[in-house]
Amino acid sequence: MSKQKGNIGVTTENIFPIIKKFLYSDHEIFLRELVSNAVDATQKLKTLASMSDFTGELGDLAVRVSLGKKTITISDRGIGLTAEEIDKYINQIAFSGANDFLEKYKNDANAIIGHFGLGFYSAFMVSKKVEIITKSYREGAQAVKWTCDGSPEFTLEEVKKEDRGTDIILYIDDESKEFLEEDRVSSLLKKYCSYLPTPIAFGKKKEWKDGKQVETEEDNIINNTNPLWTRKPSELTDEDYKKFYRDLYPMSDEPLFWIHLNVDYPFHLTGILYFPRVKSNIDLTKNKIQLYSNQVYVTDSVEGIVPDFLTLLHGVIDSPDIPLNVSRSYLQSDSNVKKISAHITKKVSDRLQSIFKNDRKQFEEKWNDLKIFINYGMLTQDDFYEKAQKFALFTDTDDKHYTYEEYKALINDNQTDKDKTLVYLYSSNKNEQYSYIEAATNKGYNVLLLDGQLDVALVSMLEQKFEKSRFTRVDSDIVDNLIVKDEQKADNLASDKQEALSATFKSQLPKIEKVEFSVVTQSLGENSNPVMITQSEYMRRMKEMANIQAGMSFYGEMPDMFNLVLNADHKLIKNVLEDGEKACATEISPINEEMAQVDKRRNELRKEHENKKDEEVPTAEKDELNNLDGKWDELKNKKDSVFAQYATNNKVVRQLIDLALLQNNMLKGEALNNFVKRSIDLI
Template sequence: MSTEKGTISINTENIFPIIKKFLYSDNEIFLRELVSNAVDATQKIKKLSAMGKYDGELGDLKINVAVDKEAKTITISDKGLGMTADEVKKYINQIAFSGAKDFLDKYKDVDDKNPIIGQFGLGFYSAYMVAKEVEIHTKSYQDEPAVKWTCDGTTEYALEDIEKAERGTDIILHIAEDSEEFLEEAKIEQILTKYGKFLPVEIEFKENVINNPTPIWVKSPSDLKDEDYLAFYKELYPMSEDPLFWIHLNVDYPFNLTGVLYFPKIKQDFQLSREKIQLYSRQVFITDDVKDIVPEFLQLLHGVIDSPDIPLNVSRSYLQADGNVRKINSHITKKVADKLSELFKEDRKAFEEKWDSIGLFVKYGIISDEKFYDRAKDFILFKNTEGEYFTPEDYKTKVEALQKDKDENTVVLYTSHPEKQDSYIKAAKKREYDVIVLDDVLDSHFINTLEQKLEKVTFKRVDGDSLDKLIDKGLNEESVLSDKEKEKVEGLFKELAGNNVVEIKALSSDDAPVSIVLPEFMRRWTDMSRINGQSNMFGEMPTMYNLVVNGNSPVIAKMLKLRGEEKRQTYAKQLYDLALLSQGMLSGGNLTDFVNRTFEEMAE
């Protein structure tokens, strides 16, 4: 065959600049596309052999990637089915005529365990993002001469016969001057590892196979042991602790979805755990931004999902939402809820031990997904300050006899910081009230959601008011103070509290003489604003609180009996500072003055 000259069939002279600048979002994609093409060619020859359409020796089917820094070339070689001259004209010269699509159409009725990756027919031309010239040396599995195709990125090409001993294709990229960074072996290895770590055909680079062609998500769960899942987790996240448990996804109808999702051990700072789920399409890495596929609250999980039914644009870089994406999203939510329910029912004690980490996922799901609450309501857990766990229904039964208010609402007392709120917790326990621990970053949102779902249940922080007001049974204590004494007490503390509200209340004589409370609605608004990043929307606002003075406390009676206004002011100041100290609000010079004043009083 003599050298043939021709023109590539495209509709515009500007197709190559479009491919180079706009079609692909990142120029490193060229290697993913060319290696994926090589995988396709290899899968095709394996399929033809299995079908009896090719009776030759398959041989070693490794794909080889080589860099020649001196010649300024990158070569991707496969031993797949190769191409004839006519096929080169059809699949290379006619842009967007995908050989993969043509092959699939031809054999669409054959059961396919080795799916073909390509679908758009544009992947090959991503080579021109980094190359000034590309050569194809290819020999078909059919009894046809080998050919060489050459193109320098214009619409002109050359096609000629060559000698080539082995079946398969070599793609040789002559790297452009502005892309010589890709001649660094470390760069190529990094790209191959990123996109080809789990490609279904062995990829060889620098005489080493860099991929695992049979990751656990392509295997049957019945063939795997716990050790296999843990080893794969370490392969993905070598620096992470072992996960709590995992879910193996394996769906073939009404969409194809495989993968393994792991529940990591996490505590409070869940923002750091995002972007740990990797999305693959037929074992080709696509992205770790899975917000359209995985529900928001499950983006804290780790692992891999793989689906050929997730629609991609031609660059395979961005997801395009459609019905399948929504179905996959719902399916993943259901699988997670089913797994959690199964763990709860089979081994509640083990589930309770994992709750500190699991709870964050469950709470986030309940807040962000209306349907998830219906699936999760039976395994939501409250942990009290004694370390005991209860479902909401169990807990309501436990406390409703003592913790019902005058309106028949069950009041759930909670602490957001057991150490700082210890005195309030002990006061509650003195009355045989129970206190649960809600100290996660999401708990303010979680409480709001539960109050909408649980009938006649309200949540109040244990330091949010006096116990008589937190659980208002409609029984009012009589004040032992006269109106004149109340006025005097209010005057003493108003001077200290500034713009904050001072309340003189007739409480039990056992309650604290002075306490600082932040109304529940204000506390939640502050916490939620902080989580939502809105704390500085109107500038840094000072904390407003109520100063509650227990008029029935013997300590207040003692203060009123002191001789001299100055002594009463000093006494009131000491009580006020103690109230601030109990809430962690006394610091700096005020704390120093309080300590010195206390020493002076002790010395008297």
């Protein structure tokens, strides 16, 4: 045939500007597209040969990528194309509603390529001219050359080509010269083509000779054509799986275990998912799962494709039912992808259940590493919670493990309060909360250790899932108040004595940024500690949730609220109270008398105002009452300052406070140094 010229049959002339402009952010995928096309052509020839539709010699079927000064060439020895096939598959980009489609998807590179098989045209993202030199495998076929400079115009002409197959030659434009660098092309081939089923050759292997690297005669094959996930699990050893993991993640610790996926119906899915060993003090990294389609790398951004909690896993998923070139938004709404996601969740939960059932000892030994995945799954996916609650574990402060049902049975009799609520006591730090744990275990309670990154969110969820249950940290109150079994007795210390103790101790509390203390007095028995620090479960949990959950920053800005609990039954507290009352009696007595007079007059006025509307109360009486309130506050502050002055000279008061702070890891720096010096003086 003579040299033919024509226009590509596209229903809009906007296709090339869109390829250049809107696909530019993903321009590196051109290499994946062209190499994948070459592999497809090669695989088709192998299929024809297996069916005896091609009887020639297959010979070397490697796809070759080579660099020139200004060109990249992708060559294969696959089925090739005839002039008619070029006209059908290359020259006709015809689809209905093209203008509307291009407008709709102009910002989504992959959607344009994937929906309409425009993979070949991704070549124009980096090229000012593209040539196709091809010869069909069919007997007597004529080789042809197709040329296009990135406009709708093309030329098609007959040429000489000895061998079947296709060479695609890209003349790289000035903006894309990076793709003429050997290292850049090599890295892209490794990223996208490492596991393609046909050998991919990029140059020759190199070896060191006379102090420099020189090329050998051997092809540099960059891919493994038979990766682990394509093989049968029965053929593989544990070492095979571990080696593959090391190949994928060279600097990682050995995985905990793995799941080999192999599904034929209702969709095709293969893959290997690994549970990585996670150190509790590091940030969890997502998107370590690589997604493939027929061994062609698609993405490692799998959020929305696999369930969120499984994005913490590592490994490979391969499914021909996942479109190669579509946007993530398309993937997330694709029905096959949703089925695959649900199936992976089931396989993971079944595998975990199997390990738990068949080797509970091994499961318990790995629980600290596993729990981050399982807890995250239960928090984010209800259907996973339903399965996981059977093998999720609690660990107590004695390092014993229990399923949720086992633990409920363990504590049911002893840890149910007067309102029939089951109370789960827990510690978040065994060392820092040691004395609180000891007090609880001395009462016969069991204490859980919940020190994981997600445990604060987990307990909030479990309180909703478990029937009539609540979780309480052991340092949130004195031990007698953690699980109240009977109506509590009123404190027997008179209010004026409680006020004296409160003023004495409050005056000596340290000033700590974003920390507020309240002083309370309770009768805890003479053998309990004289002073303790507790923190409200609700407020502390809200602050902890603020650190991990958006929209709760209000709580994060609030100060930490602590109670300094004074044991009125303890000898040291009694001594402080008795000494204080004696030392301050002379100054306090007239203040008390004046406060009593103020209080008497306030009560008289309030009684007169009972059953009266606000407008019926004379202004003079309102003013008098306001003045009396102010006077009373003034006297109260004066009285407190007397006890504060006494406390300043009482080393025992500050020592007791510092002991409580020390017990809670809140005594540091200069305050700790002063405590040590004072301890030596007291001894």
